[in-house]
Amino acid sequence: MSRYWSDTVRRLTPYVPGEQPKLTNLVKLNTNENPYGPSPKALSAIAAEAGDSLRLYPDPNADRFREAVAAFHGVPSQCIFVGNGSDEVLAHAFLALLQHSRPLLFPDITYSFYPVYCGLYGIQYETVALSEDFSIRVEDYLQREAGGIILANPNAPTSRLLALGEVERLVAARQDLVVVVDEAYIDFGGESAVALTQRYPNLLVIQTLSKSRSLAGLRAGYAIGNPALIEGLERVKNSFNSYPLDRLAIVGASAAMADVDWFEETRRKVMDSRAWLTRQMQAQGFEVLPSAANFIFACHPEQDAAELAAALRTRSIIVRHFKLPRIDQYLRISIGTDTECQLLVKALTEILAA
Numbered sequence: 118m119s120r121y122w123s124d125t126v127r128r129l130t131p132y133v134p135g136e137q138p139k140l141t142n143l144v145k146l147n148t149n150e151n152p153y154g155p156s157p158k159a160l161s162a163i164a165a166e167a168g169d170s171l172r173l174y175p176d177p178n179a180d181r182f183r184e185a186v187a188a189f190h191g192v193p194s195q196c197i198f199v200g201n202g203s204d205e206v207l208a209h210a211f212l213a214l215l216q217h218s219r220p221l222l223f224p225d226i227t228y229s230f231y232p233v234y235c236g237l238y239g240i241q242y243e244t245v246a247l248s249e250d251f252s253i254r255v256e257d258y259l260q261r262e263a264g265g266i267i268l269a270n271p272n273a274p275t276s277r278l279l280a281l282g283e284v285e286r287l288v289a290a291r292q293d294l295v296v297v298v299d300e301a302y303i304d305f306g307g308e309s310a311v312a313l314t315q316r317y318p319n320l321l322v323i324q325t326l327s328k329s330r331s332l333a334g335l336r337a338g339y340a341i342g343n344p345a346l347i348e349g350l351e352r353v354k355n356s357f358n359s360y361p362l363d364r365l366a367i368v369g370a371s372a373a374m375a376d377v378d379w380f381e382e383t384r385r386k387v388m389d390s391r392a393w394l395t396r397q398m399q400a401q402g403f404e405v406l407p408s409a410a411n412f413i414f415a416c417h418p419e420q421d422a423a424e425l426a427a428a429l430r431t432r433s434i435i436v437r438h439f440k441l442p443r444i445d446q447y448l449r450i451s452i453g454t455d456t457e458c459q460l461l462v463k464a465l466t467e468i469l470a471a
């Protein structure tokens with residue numbers, strides 16, 4: 118606290134990102150990064166761009182990246198907004214589209230950045246309780262007085278998927294407001310709502326290259342929606358930072374979108390490892406929620422989750438534990454390489470035997 122802080126800063130409750138430890142040779146399963154590297158084509162595009170051109174500002178609209186996203190998804194590039202990671206795209210969406218005099222709705226358990234943006238922009242919100250089994254009930258969002266709705270699908274940290282038909286039912290029923298669907302994990306087994314953006318002018322779908330394209334360190338994300346929604350986002354972006362994506366990010370992200378083979382191969386490997394890890398942990402007595410993400414959400418009926426996380430840490434394995442109501446007995450575990458998953462299972466076996 119400082120007397121020099123503005124009133125706004127005094128009132129903020131910032132987001133706390135998962136730990137990025139400085140130590141190497143940890144089994145790092147705490148922030149849902151992809152265990153496989155980025156597309157080699159993305160890496161060579163970045164290497165080729167690292168030179169004299171960095172003198173010059175990048176394309177403020179990152180058209181090359183927008184076109185690569187458009188080509189991948191089969192939508193017009195006027196339907197695409199890009200940003201410095203999807204967190205930035207989300208932030209602009211909160212300010213441009215979700216700030217109204219009626220409350221924004223989102224689940225009680227979801228990405229913890231949502232209430233942070235509400236705090237930053239002074240957006241009032243109400244949370245809607247997930248059902249007992251942590252699924253989203255669309256029904257609960259249909260009648261309520263609201264100024265906007267945001268859902269992560271699959272949801273984080275629960276890993277549960279809302280079926281596309283249910284997303285459509287919500288979007289169709291709430292044409293009075295914007296529905297934002299944050300699809301950070303959709304490529305690990307879900308069906309994207311991107312195609313619906315061509316039919317529903319109130320739907321904005323946000324995706325990231327941090328997870329399924331293994332580029333968390335490059336910072337690239339995008340939104341897809343009706344050109345009128347995109348224009349709203351651009352107005353905010355051009356009032357904040359005209360060059361959110363640097364030259365390296367633009368070429369790297371574009372090449373990653375184009376390398377469909379690498380994308381398919383690595384996401385398949387993550388999904389296979391998820392199935393293996395789920396079976397192993399179930400055999401150890403864990404309850405594992407059905408996951409459509411690159412992480413699982415699990416609890417053990419006889420073991421305290423915080424203690425388990427601490428015991429794993431002494432074995433150099435880091436997972437995420439949230440000290441929050443309803444989920445404080447769960448661990449969120451990112452899917453690692455096969456070796457990392459095996460190390461985790463071995464460590465859990467030792468801990469549970471002790």
Ligand SMILES: *Cc1c(COP(=O)(O)O)cnc(C)c1O
Nearest residue numbers: 202203204228273301325327338
């Ligand atoms: C990881 C994540 C993001 C943010 O990803 P960026 O790295 O900022 O692109 C957004 N939403 C959810 C639910 C996430 O888990």
